[in-house]
Amino acid sequence: MVDRQKRDTPPLAGSSEPTTDFATDGIATRLRDLFSEIENEGIPDKLVHLLDKLDKAEKAQNSNENQRED
Amino acid sequence: MADASHDSFDFKKQLLSALPSLRAFAVSLCGQHDRADDLVQETVMKAWSKQESFELGTNIKAWLFTILRNEFYSQLRKRGREVADTDEVYSSKLSVHPNQLGQMDMQDFLAALAQIPDDQREAIVLVCASGFSYEEAAEICDCKIGTIKSRINRARNRLQELLDVDNVLEFGPDSTSAAVIKQSFAS
Numbered sequence: 001m002v003d004r005q006k007r008d009t010p011p012l013a014g015s016s017e018p019t020t021d022f023a024t025d026g027i028a029t030r031l032r033d034l035f036s037e038i039e040n041e042g043i044p045d046k047l048v049h050l051l052d053k054l055d056k057a058e059k060a061q062n063s064n065e066n067q068r069e070d
Numbered sequence: 071m072a073d074a075s076h077d078s079f080d081f082k083k084q085l086l087s088a089l090p091s092l093r094a095f096a097v098s099l100c101g102q103h104d105r106a107d108d109l110v111q112e113t114v115m116k117a118w119s120k121q122e123s124f125e126l127g128t129n130i131k132a133w134l135f136t137i138l139r140n141e142f143y144s145q146l147r148k149r150g151r152e153v154a155d156t157d158e159v160y161s162s163k164l165s166v167h168p169n170q171l172g173q174m175d176m177q178d179f180l181a182a183l184a185q186i187p188d189d190q191r192e193a194i195v196l197v198c199a200s201g202f203s204y205e206e207a208a209e210i211c212d213c214k215i216g217t218i219k220s221r222i223n224r225a226r227n228r229l230q231e232l233l234d235v236d237n238v239l240e241f242g243p244d245s246t247s248a249a250v251i252k253q254s255f256a257s
Contacts (some may be wrong), residue, residue: 027230028199031194034098039094040090043093044093046113047111049233066178
């Protein structure tokens with residue numbers, strides 16, 4: 001809980017300070033809770049499979065190209 | 071040749087590590103998990119096909135969020151604004167039994183988010199939940215920092231009204247149900 005009170009990323013140098021203290025803001029706290037709740041749901045299988053497929057297809061293509069070069 | 075496969079391995083790994091946040095952003099924008107997952111899937115395919123345009127050493131999360139955001143708006147334009155969206159969120163919310171407070175809370179918040187304008191919603195989610203700076207959020211949304219700030223302020227005020235935060239925290243589930251009824255009338 002305490003960790004969530006802090007912003008993950010401090011504003012970049014040169015950007016202005018927040019006009020409101022989001023850390024103690026009820027809305028921001030609930031929004032962060034909602035966000036981390038969704039993050040903790042994990043990644044749906046179909047997305048993991050999609051990435052595997054894309055990765056395999058790319059590797060296959062690369063090896064074909066390399067064979068042609070050889 | 072070894073370099074190419076090494077790069078793609080890293081890209082996949084970085085993409086995977088950013089996926090939970092990307093998905094949370096999608097759910098916040100869409101208000102629905104199934105549509106959000108479709109949006110993330112589109113984003114992953116787009117990102118993969120243009121991975122050469124990603125500059126190593128820059129923030130991959132910001133890059134992916136920008137792609138997802140563009141995809142979200144282009145789908146919205148294609149489909150036309152669906153008026154039924156908010157209703158869908160409401161009906162799913164009202165079907166949740168009040169004793170599932172955690173679930174209820176999430177649905178409450180998503181329903182409230184669905185009611186604020188798109189530009190305000192993305193601004194508050196990017197800065198207050200995703201941990202982007204005002205500057206990064208302005209870059210993702212292609213607008214000025216001051217615009218992001220005023221959108222966040224307006225979003226906060228509106229969400230505060232919709233959720234009646236103080237009452238919910240003070241009185242628990244009963245006032246949560248009351249808030250649902252109140253919001254239904256307000257919409």
